[in-house]
Amino acid sequence: MGRAVAIIGTGQTRHGRRQDVCYPDLVKEAVTAALEDAGLALKDIDGVVLGTMPSMMEGVSSTHFYFADAMGAFNKPVMKVETCGSTGQSIGHCGFYWVSSGMADIILVVGSEKMSEGDGQATMTTVFDPFFQRTFAAGAPGVFTMQSMEWMYRFRIPEEKGREAAALISVSNHDNAMNNPYAHIRTRVTVDDVKNARIITYPVRLLDVCPASDGACAVIFASEEKAKKICKKPAWIKGIGFRGEEFFYGESDKSIWMSATEAAKEAYRQAGIRNPLKELDVAEIYNPFTYQEMIFYECFGFCPRGEAPDYVLKGTFKKGGQLPCCPSGGTLCTNPIGATGLIRMAEAALQVTGKAGDRQVEGVKLALSHAMGGVDQFNGVTILGSRL
Amino acid sequence: MRRVAITHVAQSSGSESRESLMDFTYQVNKEVLDKAGLKREEVGCIIAGSADIFHSGLSCANAFDWDGIGAFMKEGSRAEESVFSFIYACMRIMSGYYDSVLVTALVKGSENPDNDPITSFYGDPFYLRPVGLNESSVAAMQMRQYMERYGISEEQCAKVAVKNLSNALFNPYAHVKKRVSLEDVMKSERVYDPLKALECAPKSDGVVSVLVAAEEKALKLTGKPVWLTGYGCSMDHFNPGDRDLLNGQLKSAAARAYKMAGIRDPRKKIDVAELCEPYAFQELLWCEQLGLCGEGEGGNMIDSGATQMDGELPVNPSGGVLATNPYPARGLYRVAEAALQIKGQAGEHQVSKKVKTALAHSTHGFGGQCHSVVILSA
Numbered sequence: 001m002g003r004a005v006a007i008i009g010t011g012q013t014r015h016g017r018r019q020d021v022c023y024p025d026l027v028k029e030a031v032t033a034a035l036e037d038a039g040l041a042l043k044d045i046d047g048v049v050l051g052t053m054p055s056m057m058e059g060v061s062s063t064h065f066y067f068a069d070a071m072g073a074f075n076k077p078v079m080k081v082e083t084c085g086s087t088g089q090s091i092g093h094c095g096f097y098w099v100s101s102g103m104a105d106i107i108l109v110v111g112s113e114k115m116s117e118g119d120g121q122a123t124m125t126t127v128f129d130p131f132f133q134r135t136f137a138a139g140a141p142g143v144f145t146m147q148s149m150e151w152m153y154r155f156r157i158p159e160e161k162g163r164e165a166a167a168l169i170s171v172s173n174h175d176n177a178m179n180n181p182y183a184h185i186r187t188r189v190t191v192d193d194v195k196n197a198r199i200i201t202y203p204v205r206l207l208d209v210c211p212a213s214d215g216a217c218a219v220i221f222a223s224e225e226k227a228k229k230i231c232k233k234p235a236w237i238k239g240i241g242f243r244g245e246e247f248f249y250g251e252s253d254k255s256i257w258m259s260a261t262e263a264a265k266e267a268y269r270q271a272g273i274r275n276p277l278k279e280l281d282v283a284e285i286y287n288p289f290t291y292q293e294m295i296f297y298e299c300f301g302f303c304p305r306g307e308a309p310d311y312v313l314k315g316t317f318k319k320g321g322q323l324p325c326c327p328s329g330g331t332l333c334t335n336p337i338g339a340t341g342l343i344r345m346a347e348a349a350l351q352v353t354g355k356a357g358d359r360q361v362e363g364v365k366l367a368l369s370h371a372m373g374g375v376d377q378f379n380g381v382t383i384l385g386s387r388l
Numbered sequence: 389m390r391r392v393a394i395t396h397v398a399q400s401s402g403s404e405s406r407e408s409l410m411d412f413t414y415q416v417n418k419e420v421l422d423k424a425g426l427k428r429e430e431v432g433c434i435i436a437g438s439a440d441i442f443h444s445g446l447s448c449a450n451a452f453d454w455d456g457i458g459a460f461m462k463e464g465s466r467a468e469e470s471v472f473s474f475i476y477a478c479m480r481i482m483s484g485y486y487d488s489v490l491v492t493a494l495v496k497g498s499e500n501p502d503n504d505p506i507t508s509f510y511g512d513p514f515y516l517r518p519v520g521l522n523e524s525s526v527a528a529m530q531m532r533q534y535m536e537r538y539g540i541s542e543e544q545c546a547k548v549a550v551k552n553l554s555n556a557l558f559n560p561y562a563h564v565k566k567r568v569s570l571e572d573v574m575k576s577e578r579v580y581d582p583l584k585a586l587e588c589a590p591k592s593d594g595v596v597s598v599l600v601a602a603e604e605k606a607l608k609l610t611g612k613p614v615w616l617t618g619y620g621c622s623m624d625h626f627n628p629g630d631r632d633l634l635n636g637q638l639k640s641a642a643a644r645a646y647k648m649a650g651i652r653d654p655r656k657k658i659d660v661a662e663l664c665e666p667y668a669f670q671e672l673l674w675c676e677q678l679g680l681c682g683e684g685e686g687g688n689m690i691d692s693g694a695t696q697m698d699g700e701l702p703v704n705p706s707g708g709v710l711a712t713n714p715y716p717a718r719g720l721y722r723v724a725e726a727a728l729q730i731k732g733q734a735g736e737h738q739v740s741k742k743v744k745t746a747l748a749h750s751t752h753g754f755g756g757q758c759h760s761v762v763i764l765s766a
Contacts, residue, residue, distance in 0.1 A: 054449070055442055060511075060512055062752070066512055066626055075623070075624075078623045080467060081468070082448070083448070083450050084447075084450065100482075103389070126441060126447040127446065127451055244454045245461060247455050
């Protein structure tokens with residue numbers, strides 16, 4: 001295998017509705033924070049990887065041009081990698097391979113989104129093809145609701161039980177976000193609040209759904225040699241996996257969700273993980289919808305198929321449980337899409353290096369980060385560890 | 389760093405395809421696998437090179453591309469520019485994680501708006517776009533500057549179109565096939581003064597697949613591997629007004645590529661170059677910045693005939709982007725053509741001299757905001 005690679009610095013913006021800054025300034029805020037965290041200057045960076053959502057969301061196409069100065073890419077090699085919602089993980093993977101290949105020693109990876117200036121749901125509707133699927137599309141909630149119903153039906157999960165578990169997930173994510181100074185939605189909610197919230201698409205209610213956020217995240221990747229020299233506590237990349245399934249939604253079984261299952265398997269194989277529930281100490285899952293988070297638990301092998309609600313009701317995945325999930329408050333409380341997958345990776349890096357502040361989980365050695373993209377089509381997973 | 393080679397390439401013709409994008413992609417993808425004698429399952433991972441909604445009518449282009457590029461349930465990713473996707477594939481091999489990677493770049497230009505309205509979206513909505521900047525209008529300003537600073541004539545710029553379109557007649561995959569005279573080019577409509585219609589690239593369909601492999605695997609797959617020996621890329625400032633359009637980042641990208649390849653004198657070392665010249669004069673400017681001729685000597689270079697198919701340093705024997713312009717895929721077309729020249733498999737547009745080292749170049753953005761240079765060797 002190639003060179004070992006570590007994350008040596010992360011930076012996030014204050015996420016939310018950021019009308020105080022223009023889009024490039026938002027990017028710069030994250031880049032500056034990451035450089036400060038790593039104790040580096042722009043001249044130390046060998047190359048820059050950028051990813052955002054597609055042009056329609058950005059209002060500008062090929063955003064690596066627009067952000068060239070904001071991300072400090074002048075006179076540097078760049079890469080532009082995009083895979084829909086899973087972009088955040090994909091750009092992290094690109095940073096990893098760039099360093100691992102030996103073509104560069106230190107790479108800056110940037111993901112960003114300013115959703116308050118675009119139309120997220122309209123953009124997501126254009127992910128569907130114009131001939132067969134687009135006329136049926138109802139943005140993201142329509143798809144994810146369909147998947148949730150498919151999953152509950154397939155595993156004979158009583159609707160009340162699914163509802164109760166999903167509500168608990170919403171409560172624990174919102175509680176966690178209170179500890180995260182970068183989170184967008186910072187309010188406490190109760191199980192009753194969730195159950196009585198406005199319906200978006202049955203059975204998904206307002207508090208089961210992520211917000212549309214403005215935000216950016218920057219992560220600095222370094223080779224083993226550089227990481228050991230520059231950084232006291234690097235977060236080592238232990239395993240990565242990315243899988244995509246068929247484009248047409250109806251062609252695959254989204255309750256089993258092969259891409260999520262296989263992406264995690266590949267990452268586990270590389271990291272030497274056999275029993276994820278026992279071996280992982282924390283997971284940052286891409287959970288724009290509460291129900292979907294439970295499907296991910298099953299795909300990632302945290303529990304048997306169809307039993308996620310039971311594990312949630314037992315408290316396995318909440319703070320203090322066997323495998324705390326989304327101590328940052330997750331995507332459910334902060335979703336600047338192009339940055340979200342990278343925020344998961346940055347949060348996992350903070351956890352394994354003990355730098356997560358109030359949201360730190362005790363003694364984390366191994367963390368999973370994840371993102372999902374397309375119409376339930378893509379999944380990317382990265383495992384980070386405190387030891388090489 | 390592991391050595392990486394291109395083992396096989398396949399490309400579609402640039403003319404309008406009757407197939408759906410998915411079928412169109414699949415055919416070229418399958419062709420390269422068949423040439424290599426590999427099944428989809430035997431390839432390590434798959435990288436797409438494609439651009440989203442304005443070039444495909446779909447957001448998140450990788451979603452629709454995924455089936456056609458053979459990536460179902462395979463490790464993979466997508467880069468927005470096709471040479472980025474090529475080098476990303478090479479990185480994955482150098483890292484030791486994969487022994488073979490299939491890169492496919494694709495677009496159906498015939499189903500999308502013209503390049504000018506599409507590239508106008510490179511500009512921000514506040515300052516650049518309202519002024520009417522797009523790739524062509526910025527190129528026109530760049531051309532005017534180039535002619536004035538170095539005393540290059542309009543005829544010298546037009547000669548590039550005559551040469552490249554004439555080369556395209558020998559390339560079965562070229563889109564525009566017509567013999568044009570210097571007079572035809574000079575008399576063609578002025579689209580953005582001083583740019584004339586025949587000096588601007590068309591809008592083409594195009595799918596191109598390149599299979600890259602680690603040394604050991606490459607030697608098993610082909611008797612004629614084409615080695616990646618150099619790569620360089622560089623990004624310029626966003627605002628064209630902040631830049632010297634005649635002194636951009638191509639020098640920097642080329643310097644990186646030459647350093648990696650150990651090339652000190654590109655004029656002697658490079659046997660053939662496939663450049664990305666969506667506007668005729670850019671071939672001359674790029675040649676200067678790549679060090680293939682001196683500063684301001686682009687005009688003399690085309691006059692001397694050195695860049696003709698049978699010249700000392702043939703440039704764009706395939707006809708280049710002036711003949712075939714599948715926008716996001718055009719960079720990988722240059723790489724594929726450079727590889728074919730080294731393999732000696734370019735058919736009727738194979739250059740007469742022996743090709744040991746070839747240069748492939750790609751650029752996108754206003755006036756070449758970003759440049760990538762790839763050096764390939766036998």
